[in-house]
Amino acid sequence: MTLKPFLLAALASLGLSQAASAHFQLIFTPDTLIERPGDVPLKLIFWHPFENGHVMDMAEPLEFYAVHRGEKIDLMDTLAPMTFTGATNAGAAFNGSVPVKRSGDYVLVVVPAPYYEASEDIFIQQIAKSYLNRNAIPTDWMAPQGLTTEIVPLNKPTNVIAGSTFTGRVLAEGAPVPGIEVEVEYIAAQPDMETDTATAPTTAPSPGGTLVAVTDENGQFTFGIPKAGFWGFAALGSGPETDFEGKDLSQDAVIWIRAWDME
Template identity: 55%
Template sequence: MSQKFLASLSSALLLALSASAAHAHFQLVYTPEVNLDKPKNIPVKLIFWHPMENGHAMDMEQPEQFFYVFKGEKVDLSKALKPISFAGKDNRAKAFEAEVNIRRNGDYLFVLQPAPYYEKSEDTYIQQITKSYVNKGGIPSGWEKPVGLPVEIVPLNKPTNVLVGSTFSGQVLMEGKPAAGVEIEIEYLAAPPDVKANRPSSKKSASAKGGALVAITDANGVFTFGIPKEGFWGFAALGAGPQKEYKGKALSQDAVIWIRADKME
């Protein structure tokens, strides 16, 4: 293992540890269905939440960007956004929703760049640049391609049909280059949102002994996680983005990706 990699790993771990107290915050870009077999208008919910513990929700401000990429074409969705109130476990928080028309076969890469969130308890900001995926017709058309974000996780497995018991791998890119030694926090969506009521669909929560589930990227920016349960899984590359400061305070600019895991029929 090279000294350069070890130095990168050490510095990334220090940055992640400084931001970790403010995490378990996970930005959602949620669609109930990720595999469509016919044209459909689908609801998309943008929620900043603690989804694994089905806990506290955080206020979102107007997003900086919200769009999808389809076969290399970027489609702006910002004008389709409507503000909503999402009911977390013990509070209500500002969130957003949109209805998106899916017609053509292929992969739709949804991308949200939210406004930085101020975490008062840590006196820092968090910005989780988030990707999620919808496919129509079972036709692959670019799910494995980077979008060109300041920081992002590029899936190395098709993110809309990962099988329970298999693994998911992703590569963290910072300004297009592999990011080594990045802490990846792993989250499970215990109670998917009720898209009509704008609240969790149940009181279910999940936890793991020993605290947060964590992986570390290797020298090529790659991490791998075994998928133990069906449902939605989120992965956040903590502090991996190039921007480290916002309004004179520390900023953890994170990359988030959501995937869907299913049992083999």
């Protein structure tokens, strides 16, 4: 499944691949490998974390939940509005938490309300996933979550080794999506969990613009992970919905992984 031809043309004419590049929906917590049971704090931010760029205002998400051992845990009541401040501006975002008790994977999912990008006169909806794990026991990370569109990891997303590769499979309504551009992002500026501000970037974006991979006929892409830290992948326009409130909609699938240096 691919974007409808008229939407592809519209996005191209608007220069979406440049203007909207590096818009990334974050589900962020600095700790992804959880040692002790308890509530793990996290933040939902719509931002440009590679260059500590513009912060977009988030409306209240349509859904926010975790999946653990196949069980869905609603997290909407943990959300509290906050203002997140980056290098250039501040925007509406949310603090939240997830109860991590038993061993295994916790797949975090946010379905945000579509965001109106006024400069391009389009809506963007980035359906995002990230992952926590307790006690190194795999339970859920490899399973699709039945989302409208999503990226299913083919490597364990909580402990990718820097210098290796990450492969994901882009799905829309459960079917692979070939020929989709997947933008790659690095969290060079991390959200400070106490102050709701961005730290200084630890590295700069690479020359030549946004890093991009393209899915093959099976909807798969592979990217070499050059550095430890948090890496995000956004499959642009991978979802089946292409309009919202009478305007073009880019419905994107986002996944976040954690890479580590070998000791």
